[in-house]
Amino acid sequence: MATVLAIETSCDETAVAIVKNRQVCSSVVASQILIHQRYGGVVPEVASRQHLETINPAIAQALSEAKLGWKEIDAIAATCAPGLVGALLVGTTAAKTLAMVHNKPFLGVHHLEGHIYATYLSEPTLELPFLSLLVSGGHTSLIHVKKCGEYETLGQTRDDAAGEAFDKVARLLQLGYPGGPIIDKLAQEGNTKAFALPEGKISLPNGGFHPYDASFSGLKTAVLRLVQKLEVKSNTLPVADIAASFQDTVARALTKRAIACALDYGLETIAVGGGVAANSALRIHLQTAASSHNLRVLFPPLKFCTDNAAMIGCAAAEHFHQGHTSPLNLSVHSRLTLNRVMELYQH
Numbered sequence: 001m002a003t004v005l006a007i008e009t010s011c012d013e014t015a016v017a018i019v020k021n022r023q024v025c026s027s028v029v030a031s032q033i034l035i036h037q038r039y040g041g042v043v044p045e046v047a048s049r050q051h052l053e054t055i056n057p058a059i060a061q062a063l064s065e066a067k068l069g070w071k072e073i074d075a076i077a078a079t080c081a082p083g084l085v086g087a088l089l090v091g092t093t094a095a096k097t098l099a100m101v102h103n104k105p106f107l108g109v110h111h112l113e114g115h116i117y118a119t120y121l122s123e124p125t126l127e128l129p130f131l132s133l134l135v136s137g138g139h140t141s142l143i144h145v146k147k148c149g150e151y152e153t154l155g156q157t158r159d160d161a162a163g164e165a166f167d168k169v170a171r172l173l174q175l176g177y178p179g180g181p182i183i184d185k186l187a188q189e190g191n192t193k194a195f196a197l198p199e200g201k202i203s204l205p206n207g208g209f210h211p212y213d214a215s216f217s218g219l220k221t222a223v224l225r226l227v228q229k230l231e232v233k234s235n236t237l238p239v240a241d242i243a244a245s246f247q248d249t250v251a252r253a254l255t256k257r258a259i260a261c262a263l264d265y266g267l268e269t270i271a272v273g274g275g276v277a278a279n280s281a282l283r284i285h286l287q288t289a290a291s292s293h294n295l296r297v298l299f300p301p302l303k304f305c306t307d308n309a310a311m312i313g314c315a316a317a318e319h320f321h322q323g324h325t326s327p328l329n330l331s332v333h334s335r336l337t338l339n340r341v342m343e344l345y346q347h
Contacts (some may be wrong), residue, residue: 002074003321005098006313007055009091010083010111012042012305014054016062016072019313022124024067027310030054040177041167043169051323052321055094058093062309070102075325077316080108080344081333082138085259088332096328107273107316108326108344110336111307114272116145117318118300121272127300128200131267133258135282137163137178140254142212142261143338145271148318149345151338154261156210160203162250162276165216169223169246173239184279192242192281197245211316212261214253219246237268251281270297278305319345 001021008015014030035050052213063069077096080088092108099106116132131154132143140162142155159166163180170179172199175186200215230237254276262270270290276282277299290297304310319325324345 002317003068004075004077004107004313004316004320005059005073006076006109006309006316007059007078007091008111008114008307009051009055009311010079010308011049011087011307012047013308014051014058014308015312015314016055016197017308017309018066019310021318022120022314022317024121024310026062027308028058028062028065029308030058030343031070031140034285037177038144040171040261044084045083050092051087051090055090057223059094059098063113063237067208070104073102073104074315075105075107075320076102077107077109077312079111079301079312080326080330081110081115083111083332083334084335085311087177087334092330092332100328103296103323105320105325106328106330107319107324108330109312109315109319110338110341110344111312112139112141112338113315114311115342116143116151116271117314118304119298120271120306121269121304121310122301122315123298126269127269129267130269130271131262131265133254133270133272134274135162135272135276136256137167139274140214140216142258143265144265148322149324151341153338154265155210157214159215159217159218160220162214162216162254163274164167165220165250166276167174169243172224172227173237173242175239175243177248180275180279183247184281185242186240187247187281189242190238190242190245192248194241195226195245197226197249199249211264212257214257216226216250236313247279247281247342251285254282255289258286259293262295263293265284268295270295272297272299273305275306278302296342
């Protein structure tokens with residue numbers, strides 16, 4: 001397998017990593033969380049400026065920590081879709097420039113492919129096909145990973161993504177940003193059975209419910225109404241109990257759909273990716289349910305659940321191994337579905 005230097009700047013993390021044979025040689029992440037906390041969310045213009053300031057030091061640090069020079073690098077990759085256009089341009093421009101200067105192949109990588117292949121960082125021997133459960137701030141999907149570049153979306157959220165729901169509920173409870181880690185920590189002190197909340201089901205036109213699609217907008221609204229009701233009765237909210245009940249509901253909903261999908265399609269492995277893959281309740285629910293159905297569930301290491309460049313390097317290495325490279329005039333895309341991923345490559 002190739003040695004790839006990868007760059008990830010799709011949102012608010014400036015990340016650079018070097019990956020070889022599905023092993024991480026170095027991984028640098030310059031987080032912008034503290035900068036964006038004051039705004040309660042990511043400000044695109046601020047994120048882009050911060051990427052410009054930190055990208056070159058991050059590249060130098062990644063090479064230094066890996067103890068590698070440019071001669072040992074086989075290819076250079078960067079996230080080109082989806083994401084914030086200004087932020088994506090910083091990373092792809094840096095990668096293209098390095099590719100030209102050092103005469104290396106360039107690969108543009110789909111961000112969600114990175115999350116799909118992040119599981120390789122904990123299980124390098126993982127083989128296709130498998131079911132990918134992608135759960136992040138912007139995406140919640142069940143994807144049949146058939147082979148590199150060939151994906152079928154079997155289920156998805158119809159409204160809020162799971163991570164987005166965590167952020168909105170955290171804001172509702174005045175807990176701060178980002179909501180996922182805060183709610184997860186607070187939920188450890190609460191009672192998961194304190195409040196009954198709706199998991200959300202998607203109705204079909206001819207009756208019944210879609211078995212794999214999810215909806216978290218109704219859950220968010222139910223938490224809002226619960227808070228309003230409790231505030232009328234008392235001056236203090238049982239915040240830990242609300243957080244625990246909400247988190248458990250999300251974990252149960254995701255688990256039910258993932259297990260049903262894997263069983264129906266005869267897929268023995270569920271690989272989880274995205275920021276919500278770090279959630280403790282989801283890990284417990286999925287591992288317990290998978291064990292009872294003789295399924296295998298895999299999670300990336302915690303530090304590779306959120307945005308990072310190591311996962312981008314893994315995805316790029318898979319494509320490079322298949323003989324795929326990207327043109328240097330490749331554009332960035334704020335939106336690009338996984339079924340169009342091969343448009344990024346010339347092969």
